[in-house]
Amino acid sequence: MEKIKTMSLVEKDQKNVWHHISPYVEEKPAMIAVKGEGAWLTDYDGNKYLDAMSGLWCVNIGYGREELAKAAYEQMKELCYMPMTQSHVPAIELAEKINEWLEGDYMIFYSNSGSDANEVAFKLIRQYHQQNGEPNRYKFISRHRAYHGNSMGALSATGQALRKYKYEPLASGFLHVSPPDSYRRPENMTVEEFNIMRAEELEQKIIWEQKETIAGIIMEPLITGGGVLIPHPVYMEKVQEICQKYGVLLIIDEVICGFGRTGKKFGHQHFQIKPDVVTMAKGLTSAYLPLSVTAVKKEIFEKFKGSEENLHFRHINTFGGNPSACAVALKNLEIMEKENLVAKSAESGEFLLQSLQPLAKTHPNVGDIRGIGMIIGMELVASKQTKKPVSPDFIGKIIQNCKQEGLIVGKNGDTVDGFNNILTLSPPLSCTKEDLELIVSVLKKVLAENQ
Numbered sequence: 369m370e371k372i373k374t375m376s377l378v379e380k381d382q383k384n385v386w387h388h389i390s391p392y393v394e395e396k397p398a399m400i401a402v403k404g405e406g407a408w409l410t411d412y413d414g415n416k417y418l419d420a421m422s423g424l425w426c427v428n429i430g431y432g433r434e435e436l437a438k439a440a441y442e443q444m445k446e447l448c449y450m451p452m453t454q455s456h457v458p459a460i461e462l463a464e465k466i467n468e469w470l471e472g473d474y475m476i477f478y479s480n481s482g483s484d485a486n487e488v489a490f491k492l493i494r495q496y497h498q499q500n501g502e503p504n505r506y507k508f509i510s511r512h513r514a515y516h517g518n519s520m521g522a523l524s525a526t527g528q529a530l531r532k533y534k535y536e537p538l539a540s541g542f543l544h545v546s547p548p549d550s551y552r553r554p555e556n557m558t559v560e561e562f563n564i565m566r567a568e569e570l571e572q573k574i575i576w577e578q579k580e581t582i583a584g585i586i587m588e589p590l591i592t593g594g595g596v597l598i599p600h601p602v603y604m605e606k607v608q609e610i611c612q613k614y615g616v617l618l619i620i621d622e623v624i625c626g627f628g629r630t631g632k633k634f635g636h637q638h639f640q641i642k643p644d645v646v647t648m649a650k651g652l653t654s655a656y657l658p659l660s661v662t663a664v665k666k667e668i669f670e671k672f673k674g675s676e677e678n679l680h681f682r683h684i685n686t687f688g689g690n691p692s693a694c695a696v697a698l699k700n701l702e703i704m705e706k707e708n709l710v711a712k713s714a715e716s717g718e719f720l721l722q723s724l725q726p727l728a729k730t731h732p733n734v735g736d737i738r739g740i741g742m743i744i745g746m747e748l749v750a751s752k753q754t755k756k757p758v759s760p761d762f763i764g765k766i767i768q769n770c771k772q773e774g775l776i777v778g779k780n781g782d783t784v785d786g787f788n789n790i791l792t793l794s795p796p797l798s799c800t801k802e803d804l805e806l807i808v809s810v811l812k813k814v815l816a817e818n819q
């Protein structure tokens with residue numbers, strides 16, 4: 369009886385629901401989830417899965433937290449909506465809390481998604497330069513392999529060719545440089561030398577492109593969805609130095625790395641840098657409600673102050689800074705603090721990394737394992753000598769076999785054809801010791817069965 373019900377739900381889903389970024393294959397119906405608790409999801413057939421991706425790298429405090437539901441309920445009863453042309457109490461309190469977490473002095477602009485937050489950053493930085501007497505600064509530089517969102521500006525900044533293919537032409541004025549992919553560095557270079565070289569290439573790009581035209585650089589503290597590419601600290605510190613040298617603003621995209629994901633409150637806090645703009649979403653509410661933020665240094669905001677016509681930032685969205693979303697974010701951060709989840713992320717991530725690391729020596733297809741906090745990437749290669757990526761079928765089978773064993777893992781975004789070979793883990797920061805052990809044991813088993 370249950371089965372019949374499930375079938376009809378699958379049919380209804382296939383008839384009416386257009387899924388995100390997924391091929392439509394009737395024989396491969398989507399998983400229909402009905403419940404989440406801790407790190408675990410239950411589907412309509414009653415199967416349980418440990419979600420080692422926290423959804424899309426976002427359910428940082430885990431599923432099923434009643435306190436967050438209560439915070440949303442209470443706020444909705446009290447005040448369900450207020451446009452951010454004015455203000456409300458949760459928005460004010462959250463802005464203060466975010467500044468505390470950022471250890472900085474930023475103005476907080478609310479939106480709905482990570483893409484929105486980056487779009488806001490691009491628009492306001494172009495406007496800032498105009499109002500700061502440098503109207504020629506309009507270009508943004510980002511990295512190949514990075515993902516910054518789905519809207520025309522954020523997608524233009526994205527460096528994953530397959531995500532843009534068929535949607536071009538996109539916004540103009542977006543340039544890309546190579547990321548520090550240390551695993552694939554030339555054999556005769558140390559990681560540090562290679563990272564310095566990549567930073568110098570960025571400087572060279574600024575010069576070639578006419579330095580007075582560059583408005584900003586956007587980068588994640590590490591490239592996450594593009595393959596878990598963790599820079600040497602010297603890279604980020606040099607990037608900041610270059611930005612300051614050429615009057616270019618540094619936007620750090622913390623959409624994934626923020627809110628404890630990397631074992632610090634924000635990913636950029638691993639480095640000696642102070643970004644001009646920080647964008648954030650996902651872990652801000654642990655994805656219980658949509659909310660994002662563009663945090664902008666006060667010096668930049670100064671140029672938007674005053675009653676003079678056309679000075680203000682002419683940007684609005686209906687839902688950004690929704691009172692219940694802000695209340696949920698506040699409760700989410702309160703729980704992270706109470707349960708010490710940032711420190712736990714560092715500790716649990718280290719456990720995963722240390723437990724999985726031996727596979728890089730023993731398994732013929734595990735070329736590299738890298739991680740920082742609760743983000744792990746396992747680069748799968750057909751040959752360790754050539755570092756040629758494994759086939760999409762191979763990595764697809766690993767993901768499928770993990771799922772059969774009750775474990776959801778991910779892979780890197782569509783960089784270019786054939787370069788989709790990095791298994792990713794981004795479990796809830798609240799994972800128990802048993803959860804972590806299960807992730808390790810399933811991955812070891814599945815990889816041992818596939819080589």
Ligand code: PLP
Pocket residue numbers: 424480481482483484486515516517518588592593621622623624649650
């Ligand atoms: N920036 C990064 C680094 C992301 O990973 C994402 C989404 O995965 C975005 C921006 C876009 O966020 P959203 O999907 O909320 O628009």
